[in-house]
Amino acid sequence: MFAKLDSFWQKPPVYFFVLTLIAAATPFTFAPYYQFWLMPLLFGALIRLTELKPHRRVSSAYWFGVVAYATQFWWIHTALHDVSGLSNVFAIPLTFLLPMFLALYPAATFWALGKFDHLPRGWRIGVALPMIWTLAEFARERVLTGFGWGALGYSQIASGSPLAGFAPVSGIHLVTLLTAAVSAWLVLLVDNSVVKQRIAAAAAIVGVLFSGCILKTVEWTQPIGDTTTVALAQGNISQQLKFDENALPETYRRYYNQVSQSKAQIIVLPETAFPQFLQNTQPEILNAFAQAAKQNGSALAVGVPVFTADGANYLNAMVLLSQYDETQPEKMALYAKNHLVPFGEYKPLPALTNPLYKIMNMPLADFQRGGVGQKPFEMAGQKVAFNICYEDGFGDELIASARESTLLANASNMAWYGASNAMWQQLQQSQTRALELERTMIRATNTGATAIVSHKGEVVAQAQPDTEAVLEGAVQGRSGETLYMKLGGSLPLIGLLVLVLVGLKFVFKSQPEK
Numbered sequence: 001m002f003a004k005l006d007s008f009w010q011k012p013p014v015y016f017f018v019l020t021l022i023a024a025a026t027p028f029t030f031a032p033y034y035q036f037w038l039m040p041l042l043f044g045a046l047i048r049l050t051e052l053k054p055h056r057r058v059s060s061a062y063w064f065g066v067v068a069y070a071t072q073f074w075w076i077h078t079a080l081h082d083v084s085g086l087s088n089v090f091a092i093p094l095t096f097l098l099p100m101f102l103a104l105y106p107a108a109t110f111w112a113l114g115k116f117d118h119l120p121r122g123w124r125i126g127v128a129l130p131m132i133w134t135l136a137e138f139a140r141e142r143v144l145t146g147f148g149w150g151a152l153g154y155s156q157i158a159s160g161s162p163l164a165g166f167a168p169v170s171g172i173h174l175v176t177l178l179t180a181a182v183s184a185w186l187v188l189l190v191d192n193s194v195v196k197q198r199i200a201a202a203a204a205i206v207g208v209l210f211s212g213c214i215l216k217t218v219e220w221t222q223p224i225g226d227t228t229t230v231a232l233a234q235g236n237i238s239q240q241l242k243f244d245e246n247a248l249p250e251t252y253r254r255y256y257n258q259v260s261q262s263k264a265q266i267i268v269l270p271e272t273a274f275p276q277f278l279q280n281t282q283p284e285i286l287n288a289f290a291q292a293a294k295q296n297g298s299a300l301a302v303g304v305p306v307f308t309a310d311g312a313n314y315l316n317a318m319v320l321l322s323q324y325d326e327t328q329p330e331k332m333a334l335y336a337k338n339h340l341v342p343f344g345e346y347k348p349l350p351a352l353t354n355p356l357y358k359i360m361n362m363p364l365a366d367f368q369r370g371g372v373g374q375k376p377f378e379m380a381g382q383k384v385a386f387n388i389c390y391e392d393g394f395g396d397e398l399i400a401s402a403r404e405s406t407l408l409a410n411a412s413n414m415a416w417y418g419a420s421n422a423m424w425q426q427l428q429q430s431q432t433r434a435l436e437l438e439r440t441m442i443r444a445t446n447t448g449a450t451a452i453v454s455h456k457g458e459v460v461a462q463a464q465p466d467t468e469a470v471l472e473g474a475v476q477g478r479s480g481e482t483l484y485m486k487l488g489g490s491l492p493l494i495g496l497l498v499l500v501l502v503g504l505k506f507v508f509k510s511q512p513e514k
Contacts, residue, residue, distance in 0.1 A: 010052050019049055019060055023067035029155035030072065032424035036163075039155040043183035047125060048191060050110055061110040065103025070096055072150045075420035082418055083239050102147065105136040112136075119508055122197050126188050126204075128504055130180035131497045137176050138494050141394070145342050148172075148393050149425060152179040157432045157457060162212030164457060167435040168220050168482035170493045171395050177497070178208055221438040221455065221480035224406055228380050230452070231264035231298075232444040232471040234463050235273060239415035242446075243275050251275065252285055258470050259300060260292040265380035267293060267300045268444040271316065271388050271413040274304040278319065283326050290324035298322065299379035303388070303411045303444075305367075306334065313368045316340075318386045318411055320377050333377050336370025337388040339397060373400030382407045382477050385439075389413065392429045395436045396489035402437040403485060406477030413446040419466060423449045431457040438482045440475045 022042045029039040046064055050057035081091035109132050116128045141148035153175030156163040166174045188201040235254050241247040293300035300322040306315045315336035323332045376383040385405035389412040410430055414423040427449040434441040435457035443451045448465025452473045463471040
């Protein structure tokens, strides 16, 4: 039966159609759909297709990557065309530029897999491939500032997925490894004439899933202190109006009403909620917000761009505005974004991109980095470790601040991406960071997804996106470290995978299939 099916799948039109279809279905495995069970089936199908046409496995993997990343990240087109007004003549090619680059990593994975063709199928597919894929995903997260969105592991950060339980052990890359492994083991279970290998694959799948269920019940950190009330402001300011001087009075009025009407102990406004530079914002405005917060007994953090001390550069920052003193404005606690967005917050290829920036309505490029391990804010008895927007995709970089924190906070402005899936994919990253660091994550965003995420990665409260809203709730601070934090991040896992692969390459002798 399998021989007849294999012959059918190998027909070029069928092969190409199925390959494209499974790649185009990958967005459904991530937020907001959370169909985590689908990813092992899709990735397993890719593995089997590349086995059917081994001479085309690199090109097949590349095409899979292009289609998968283009469909997952179509919000790039939303930002370029719908929001920034860039003509489709430029917007469509630029939308595919990132997927075409990212697809090099899947292609490199299956190219590297060819170096392990001396291994028996079970070892090659069931062991080597998941490791190589994980190393490629790690590289994708790091090279050229990195872009880890769409990693296999993120598909498993969902309430029903057993594999989510591994996030506090060694982070998202361990979850990616096990997702790829389960996919490969499904292939070995379903399409295999060797009974022992089928039994081994079934046992491995059951063992990993059962272990994940057990790990989800483990409490790595401990509650500390009393619960604290929070208010997360969602201004819903259109990106086209955000930096329009004529719209500034309405922006400040909207946020002032949200702050003055809240009695929460902690209030957080989104990234660049104040669109003017802090030094250019009228002291009367800053003082009005600070006094409103103080009168209500609230600690207030606000997103605002800030000039550096020399006045020559600037930062994408959060400031503890409730500490504002007109005579000593520099005394406010400040967090400056460290991991910047290429082409959004700095221009890695200015000769190429400067002409496009003139066409698009995209100010505030070329920010400076704030540095890793910045101090948490002291807010209403909580130590709040902030990160801003894109930084939520880099768990290793948040560990140092998280160690000193009791609460995590993300401030974002996703208005660039309209009503696309970008906000939900970023929310899923926040869920991942909450799991890895086992601390509650509060998220204040301009248009969504404003939410409270528990230390177990569950979204416990959420504001309606694309509306003006204030999300209120009570959160519990936590202390202690997950194993992921104690290990210092993903590098120990990555180092181990490299060592195992070297061993497989040079120690494991070629054996005939039995």
